[in-house]
Amino acid sequence: MPASVSAAIRAAMLESDPRAKVMAARKVARDWRLGRLAFVFDEPMPDQPGWPDAPELLPPGRMPRRRKAGSERGRIALWHAIGHIEFVAIDLALDMAGRFGAEMGEGFVGDFLSVAADEAMHFVLIDRHLRTLGSHYGALPAHAGLWSAAHDTRHDVAARLAVVPMVLEARGLDVTPLTLERVRAAGDERGARILQRILDDEIRHVRFGANHFADVAKRLGAVNGELWKVLVSRHFRGTLKPPFNDSARLAAGLSRDIYHGVA
Known part of the structure; x- marks a missing residue:
């Protein structure tokens, strides 16, 4: 019998070495795609993934102020922060597949395991880039709050989908183009x-x-946008602030009607 997909996901999440986690996440995604893992959920997801001793994780209020953007230290701090987001995103995607896959089905598992593999590759690219700048992941402190969104929505797939992909990742669609322009200008x-x-x-x-959120809303007999707003107000601690990258959001399936009135 092939190994269960939940056991493979749990093992990948518990890897604490960044390189080992990257390799494990990509292997789970590949093994699932090739039919080597059974659609069986016999292992629980950990409440806390395995993470390395460095970077030091700090509350938002204790994070050091970002250096001037054009300075060498400022560039390193920028890429380190992005690298940390991508590293935690590996576990966010793995947990999504492993925690809610039994409820949501095989297509859901495949989608979010492919996300985990993408995030792993993003992390590798950023860590390599940091090394060309004379640094590496773990050299600076990092934000400790990224995992809290997953932990706070661990009992509700609709809430998890509303907050993680549709708020946190969607925010990346808003801010990345400007960051890209600044990086290119430098x-x-x-x-x-x-x-x-x-x-x-x-x-x-x-x-x-x-x-997948739309599918859940339909199953619950709820209006997509209304359910999203209720869940965001209940589970998201921050605020949604413009400007929004409406074209990228629309390409991602987020019409302006959904988040209008929340910001």
Whole structure:
């Protein structure tokens, strides 16, 4: 009998070494795609993934102020922050597939395992770029709050979809183009190519979230946009602030009607 998909996902989530987690996430996605894992959920997802000792994780209020954007230290801090987001995003996608896959079906599992593989590749590209700048992932402190959105919505797939892909990842669609322009203006063409790849992939990731959320809303007999607003107000601690990248959001399945009135 093939191994259960939940056991493979749990093992990948518990890897604490970044390189080992990257390899494990990509292997789970590949094994699922090739039919080597059974659609069986006999292992629970961990409440806390395995993470390395570095970077030091700090509350938002204790994070050091970002250096001037054009300075060498500022560039390193920017890429380190993006790298941390992508590293935690590996576990966010794995947990989505492993925690809610039994309820949501095989297509859902495949979608979010492919997201995990994408996030793993994004992390590798960013860590390599950091090394060309004379640094590496773990060299600076990082934001400790990224996982809290997953932990707070661990009992409700609709809430998880509403907050993680449709708010947090969608926010990346808003801010990445401006970051890309600044990186390119600074002469970092390699960095700009990395950000363009991330942006292209994130449109697909948000679309997965929006499509599966719509399916859940239909199953519940709820109006898609109304349910999303209720769940965001209940589970998202921050605020949604313009400007919004409406064209990228629309390509990802988020019409302006959905988030109009929330910001």
